[in-house]
Amino acid sequence: MVVGLEQSLEELRETFRLGKTRSASWRKSQMRGILKLLQEREDDIFTALNQDLGKHPVESYRDEVGVTIKSVNLALSSIEKWMASKKVEMPMIAYPTKGELVPEPLGLVLIFSSWNFPLVLALEPLIGAISAGNTVVLKPSEMAPSCSSFLAKYLPIYLDNKAVKVIEGGPMVGHQLLEHQWDKIFFTGSARVGRLIMAAAAKNLTPVTMELGGKCPAVVDTLASFEEQKVMVNRIVGGKWGPCNGQACIAIDYLLVEEKFAPVLIDLLRKTIKKFYGENTKESKSISKIVNRKQFERLSNLLQDPMVEASIVHGGSLDDDKLMIEPTILLNPPLESEIMTEEIFGPLLPIITVNNIQESVDFIKSRPKPLALYVFTTDETLKRLVIAETSSGSITFNDAIIQFACDTLPFGGIGLSGFGRYHGKFSFDNFSHEKAIMRRNFTDFGFRYPPWNDLKLQFIRAVYSLQYLKLILLLLGFKSGLRRR
Amino acid sequence: MSLTSTATKQQVVKEAEEKKTMVVDSKNAASLVSELRGTFSTGKTRSYEWRTTQIKNIIKLVEERESDIFEALRSDLSKPELESFVSEISMTKASCKTMLKELKHWMKPEPAKTKLTTFPSSAEIVSEPLGVVLVISAWNYPVLLSLDPVIGAIAAGNAVVLKPSEVAPATSSLLAKLLPEYVDKSAIRVVEGAVAETTALLEQRWDKILYTGNGKVGRIVMAAAAKHLTPVVLELGGKNPVVVDSNVNLKVAVRRIIAGKWGCNNGQACISPDYIITTKSFAPQLIDALKSTLEEFYGKDPLQSKDLSRIVNSSHFQRLAQLLDDDKVSGKIVHGGQRDEKRIKIAPTLLLDVPHNSLIMKEEIFGPLLLIITVDKVEDSFVIINSRSKPLAAYLFTNDKALEKKFVDSISAGGMLINDTCLHLAVHTLPFGGVGESGMGSYHGKFSFDTFSHKKAVLYRSFGGDASARYPPYTLKKQRVLRALLNGDIIGLILTLIGWPRK
Numbered sequence: 001m002v003v004g005l006e007q008s009l010e011e012l013r014e015t016f017r018l019g020k021t022r023s024a025s026w027r028k029s030q031m032r033g034i035l036k037l038l039q040e041r042e043d044d045i046f047t048a049l050n051q052d053l054g055k056h057p058v059e060s061y062r063d064e065v066g067v068t069i070k071s072v073n074l075a076l077s078s079i080e081k082w083m084a085s086k087k088v089e090m091p092m093i094a095y096p097t098k099g100e101l102v103p104e105p106l107g108l109v110l111i112f113s114s115w116n117f118p119l120v121l122a123l124e125p126l127i128g129a130i131s132a133g134n135t136v137v138l139k140p141s142e143m144a145p146s147c148s149s150f151l152a153k154y155l156p157i158y159l160d161n162k163a164v165k166v167i168e169g170g171p172m173v174g175h176q177l178l179e180h181q182w183d184k185i186f187f188t189g190s191a192r193v194g195r196l197i198m199a200a201a202a203k204n205l206t207p208v209t210m211e212l213g214g215k216c217p218a219v220v221d222t223l224a225s226f227e228e229q230k231v232m233v234n235r236i237v238g239g240k241w242g243p244c245n246g247q248a249c250i251a252i253d254y255l256l257v258e259e260k261f262a263p264v265l266i267d268l269l270r271k272t273i274k275k276f277y278g279e280n281t282k283e284s285k286s287i288s289k290i291v292n293r294k295q296f297e298r299l300s301n302l303l304q305d306p307m308v309e310a311s312i313v314h315g316g317s318l319d320d321d322k323l324m325i326e327p328t329i330l331l332n333p334p335l336e337s338e339i340m341t342e343e344i345f346g347p348l349l350p351i352i353t354v355n356n357i358q359e360s361v362d363f364i365k366s367r368p369k370p371l372a373l374y375v376f377t378t379d380e381t382l383k384r385l386v387i388a389e390t391s392s393g394s395i396t397f398n399d400a401i402i403q404f405a406c407d408t409l410p411f412g413g414i415g416l417s418g419f420g421r422y423h424g425k426f427s428f429d430n431f432s433h434e435k436a437i438m439r440r441n442f443t444d445f446g447f448r449y450p451p452w453n454d455l456k457l458q459f460i461r462a463v464y465s466l467q468y469l470k471l472i473l474l475l476l477g478f479k480s481g482l483r484r485r
Numbered sequence: 486m487s488l489t490s491t492a493t494k495q496q497v498v499k500e501a502e503e504k505k506t507m508v509v510d511s512k513n514a515a516s517l518v519s520e521l522r523g524t525f526s527t528g529k530t531r532s533y534e535w536r537t538t539q540i541k542n543i544i545k546l547v548e549e550r551e552s553d554i555f556e557a558l559r560s561d562l563s564k565p566e567l568e569s570f571v572s573e574i575s576m577t578k579a580s581c582k583t584m585l586k587e588l589k590h591w592m593k594p595e596p597a598k599t600k601l602t603t604f605p606s607s608a609e610i611v612s613e614p615l616g617v618v619l620v621i622s623a624w625n626y627p628v629l630l631s632l633d634p635v636i637g638a639i640a641a642g643n644a645v646v647l648k649p650s651e652v653a654p655a656t657s658s659l660l661a662k663l664l665p666e667y668v669d670k671s672a673i674r675v676v677e678g679a680v681a682e683t684t685a686l687l688e689q690r691w692d693k694i695l696y697t698g699n700g701k702v703g704r705i706v707m708a709a710a711a712k713h714l715t716p717v718v719l720e721l722g723g724k725n726p727v728v729v730d731s732n733v734n735l736k737v738a739v740r741r742i743i744a745g746k747w748g749c750n751n752g753q754a755c756i757s758p759d760y761i762i763t764t765k766s767f768a769p770q771l772i773d774a775l776k777s778t779l780e781e782f783y784g785k786d787p788l789q790s791k792d793l794s795r796i797v798n799s800s801h802f803q804r805l806a807q808l809l810d811d812d813k814v815s816g817k818i819v820h821g822g823q824r825d826e827k828r829i830k831i832a833p834t835l836l837l838d839v840p841h842n843s844l845i846m847k848e849e850i851f852g853p854l855l856l857i858i859t860v861d862k863v864e865d866s867f868v869i870i871n872s873r874s875k876p877l878a879a880y881l882f883t884n885d886k887a888l889e890k891k892f893v894d895s896i897s898a899g900g901m902l903i904n905d906t907c908l909h910l911a912v913h914t915l916p917f918g919g920v921g922e923s924g925m926g927s928y929h930g931k932f933s934f935d936t937f938s939h940k941k942a943v944l945y946r947s948f949g950g951d952a953s954a955r956y957p958p959y960t961l962k963k964q965r966v967l968r969a970l971l972n973g974d975i976i977g978l979i980l981t982l983i984g985w986p987r988k
Contacts, residue, residue, distance in 0.1 A: 414939045415692065419716040437903070449740055456567060
């Protein structure tokens with residue numbers, strides 16, 4: 001239980017009331033604070049990520065520090081532009097009028113981040129919440145304890161601690177936080193917890209953003225060129241075992257490939273895994289460990305099913321002490337087995353074969369909508385088919401994971417992979433209310449007001465059907481001959 | 486519960502019979518949704534032609550059945566014909582026409598810029614339908630608030646179920662009868678009913694729910710949606726303030742306040758002015774002007790006026806009567822207050838400075854009572870507004886640009902209108918929706934299309950330009966390349982690639 005939570009929240013609400021967080025200069029000063037934190041405490045971050053997840057500093061830089069720096073820089077150079085109100089065209093009917101959209105902060109927001117990318121998934125929404133002018137409580141995941149305490153220790157030093165607070169803890173603390181009133185809740189995690197959070201949010205009519213996961217498929221077309229095959233397999237291996245060893249909401253979950261191409265693909269995957277992680281992957285420093293014993297056991301249970309075990313074509317060895325699981329490839333495990341019904345979230349990669357690559361579209365459509373869909377192909381028809389027929393948070397052609405770094409694209413799910421979106425300007429919008437403003441002067445037309453009569457109805461008909469000539473005639477008093485249609 | 490009295494028994498029997506004939510229960514709600522999912526999965530609702538055909542047919546419906554609609558609205562609300570024409574028929578048609586004009590353009594993918602980080606690549610954002618959506622509408626604008634969201638859902642290519650409000654029964658059954666005659670009933674359905682039917686509908690999995698109504702039911706809708714992780718749009722209400730400065734054109738201001746308060750369904754509208762805040766010194770003038778203009782619009786005996794809607798039903802009449810009968814409130818009436826219980830009518834009523842702790846100051850009024858609160862300085866009004874939950878609409882009448890700016894900067898509301906009331910609802914280029922207690926999500930025009938669309942991010946890459954720095958085994962040099970790539974630092978990148986050591 002958090003002691004003094006009520007006072008902390010009151011302090012944050014008071015800060016918001018005072019209007020301090022609304023100024024562009026405050027928002028930018030916080031961005032510079034985050035930047036400074038990332039630059040000055042880079043080694044501490046690498047250490048924390050290594051302790052929690054065994055992430056290599058290069059991986060940590062690529063997936064956490066570097067991506068966040070990029071986002072802070074974008075916010076720093078864009079905040080004023082994002083904050084500016086937008087002029088809106090007014091239709092003739094409302095003449096004379098001016099319209100605009102003014103983005104305003106929501107108030108006090110709550111961010112729940114997750115353990116797999118404990119830095120970027122905490123800071124990326126935080127950047128959005130602050131750049132939109134809100135006060136924030138961040139609850140990092142207790143399953144990445146070093147990163148959680150890093151954030152709790154250093155964010156208050158580098159940021160305005162009257163406006164941004166980190167509250168550490170597990171599910172009890174989560175429940176406690178949810179009892180309070182928030183202006184927005186941003187959650188990254190599982191659908192199970194997401195449902196609980198949304199139900200709690202409903203009590204206070206709090207809008208929520210749900211960043212969930214799902215089984216992200218990669219459709220692998222039969223590529224003719226060996227060079228292209230090589231690049232593709234680099235990207236598949238990078239997209240599966242690269243981001244936190246498959247423990248990522250946008251990691252590739254399974255591959256769909258034509259039966260005849262499967263042996264070639266498996267061979268290339270094996271070679272590339274060896275090239276990237278060496279002969280003994282469990283000794284590799286370039287691959288993350290499984291976050292904790294519970295997750296390790298969940299993953300090893302997936303492999304216990306005899307039918308699944310029989311489908312292993314590469315890897316499959318587990319190291320209980322180090323919580324390491326070897327990159328594992330499975331060929332056609334039963335579709336009703338748990339490994340094919342649940343999100344894997346780990347280093348196991350099933351390959352499902354189809355007769356014709358186009359069949360993969362139906363396969364994807366028959367399952368819940370994924371957060372990300374990857375398609376490796378040079379066939380434009382297949383590309384169009386996938387875009388039109390399937391639904392997913394995003395589609396990336398011929399690469400994986402990299403869409404996360406593309407600020408101009410919204411990041412977010414659909415269906416069971418969540419709702420609401422963020423990154424770049426979308427983060428700002430997520431944490432803003434777009435207030436519609438309409439300004440009028442005192443010029444007036446009498447036909448708007450009762451007592452009603454037929455002439456007034458004719459006026460209004462003319463206005464709505466944009467018959468300006470008729471309107472002028474009516475205004476000039478030529479009412480005869482203009483019968484109600 | 487004891488069942489000894491015959492009256493209770495009869496009631497139970499009657500209820501049981503009603504249940505038998507219930508339009509929708511959990512089981513057939515489920516089969517309805519799966520049938521619509523079937524239609525959606527054929528892809529027919531995705532085509533531009535299908536969408537525009539349905540929308541054109543809705544125009545045809547409101548044009549051909551205009552008199553039926555007038556009749557239903559008269560029966561449900563005694564809504565004056567002209568009001569029905571303006572706020573229900575014309576607005577629905579305007580909404581359709583906007584869609585027909587803009588849809589092709591909105592359906593096109595939007596190109597998105599890409600940067601060095603993902604070079605070489607191109608990107609776009611594709612709008613796609615969500616699937617099968619549920620629209621639960623309200624009784625006060627039973628045509629517009631039903632059809633406008635349905636138009637949005639169709640424009641975005643969804644299959645849709647509409648549950649009109651049972652509190653406006655004539656309009657509900659008219660929509661249930663007419664919509665299937667005009668639109669594709671394999672994808673667009675109307676389900677009539679009350680709590681039981683709504684509950685059955687809410688048990689199903691939808692791809693989006695748009696609810697218009699009150700916060701109490703809004704909470705129930707969102708909690709039900711949470712079970713399936715369904716996103717919701719909640720169009721609620723709130724106490725909408727009108728700040729009146731003393732420098733205004735009083736005649737015009739008063740006309741516009743009256744048109745927005747009593748001219749929009751007799752105050753039974755979610756954007757209706759709920760209370761006026763003005764200065765102590767200006768209040769007498771304002772009240773005089775309101776009184777004389779009310780008389781000009783609705784005559785000496787407004788209960789006889791044909792230009793005012795009635796109260797929707799006796800329970801709302803009782804609710805409003807109770808607000809007025811509060812001891813602390815009844816002495817504060819400065820105009821109106823007449824009511825006719827038989828015809829469920831209440832005259833336009835003005836109340837001056839009711840106590841802050843009275844019920845009428847806490848609850849959304851949703852009826853023909855208008856409060857006037859006086860303050861010393863007009864700026865004091867901001868404190869009052871900010872001490873309450875965020876309203877759906879906030880209005881200000883002033884000629885003072887500085888006050889206007891302060892109002893816009895310091896007050897949060899779904900929408901704001903300066904020097905008029907309610908008109909922002911009719912402008913399709915502005916999003917319509919609340920914030921905080923007044924709701925979440927927005928619609929109208931492009932915002933309707935967006936509300937019922939998923940914005941799919943699509944990134945295209947080729948197989949060229951592969952930076953090996955992305956892949957293990959990880960080295961320090963790779964880290965330097967990544968630093969340069971992620972920072973968009975071209976020179977740094979080149980230096981690193983040619984092997985120039987840098988800190």
